[in-house]
Amino acid sequence: MDDLESLADDIRRADTVVALTGAGISAPSGVPTFRGDDGIWDRFDEGQFAYGRLQRDPAGFWDDRVALQQELFGDDPEPNAAHNALAAMGRAGTLEAICTQNTDGLHGAAADTVVAGAGDDSDDDTTILELHGNAQRVRCQDCGHRRDSEPIIERAAAGDLPPTCDCGGVFKPDVVLFGEQLPGAAIQRARSLARESDVFLAVGSSLSVQPAASLPRLAAETGATVGVVNLESTPCDSLADVVYREDVTTVLPRLRELVTE
Numbered sequence: 001m002d003d004l005e006s007l008a009d010d011i012r013r014a015d016t017v018v019a020l021t022g023a024g025i026s027a028p029s030g031v032p033t034f035r036g037d038d039g040i041w042d043r044f045d046e047g048q049f050a051y052g053r054l055q056r057d058p059a060g061f062w063d064d065r066v067a068l069q070q071e072l073f074g075d076d077p078e079p080n081a082a083h084n085a086l087a088a089m090g091r092a093g094t095l096e097a098i099c100t101q102n103t104d105g106l107h108g109a110a111a112d113t114v115v116a117g118a119g120d121d122s123d124d125d126t127t128i129l130e131l132h133g134n135a136q137r138v139r140c141q142d143c144g145h146r147r148d149s150e151p152i153i154e155r156a157a158a159g160d161l162p163p164t165c166d167c168g169g170v171f172k173p174d175v176v177l178f179g180e181q182l183p184g185a186a187i188q189r190a191r192s193l194a195r196e197s198d199v200f201l202a203v204g205s206s207l208s209v210q211p212a213a214s215l216p217r218l219a220a221e222t223g224a225t226v227g228v229v230n231l232e233s234t235p236c237d238s239l240a241d242v243v244y245r246e247d248v249t250t251v252l253p254r255l256r257e258l259v260t261e
């Protein structure tokens, strides 16, 4: 039995399986990464996207944000084989939750695609915890109303700066900006899920940024089998039971096949 078969075996026996995903799962969909060689922050000044600037200079913030969103999502990225494999495991009732560091909304898109193809069976829906928010939405800073970001970005691109809600409030990308706290409730829930998990999969995350970095450790401390799939080494490799230094779009579909066959 190879490592992947043994991991699949653990997943089949587990009550609670939790996945954590990072930029590496969306890179094959063409979403550029923020850090690293040729990352977004090599080309954009991250200070211009801080919460404080949105308060001080909302028009300037949104002018720059339009360019950033176009760089991130201009090619209309779609879920890839790794997103789809996790969504399929969710549909099969195998995956309790996905905690993601990504703001691209691709896990939600993958889940919707699977639902559309498989009829209504919402009991098995996987919880998707977006720890840093979702850039495909905006939120009114005054009334809290959320909307799809696409028409708002189009308005801003056409010179309607800053884009505002019907109530007059200025929209904010529904993501955690620099200078903002991460959403406490989501972080707490992610920690609980990590502790409850029997199998914890870290997929496409460098595991170098908190709070994501602490989740595999919490899972390991409470006895979970920990699997890491990432192209580069991570600080959690030494505590993991299984480490795959391979492309997520290769490993995840193979794992899903083994689990659901």
Ligand SMILES: [Zn+2]
Pocket: 140, 141, 142, 143, 144, 145, 165, 166, 167, 168, 169
């Ligand atoms: Zn409003």
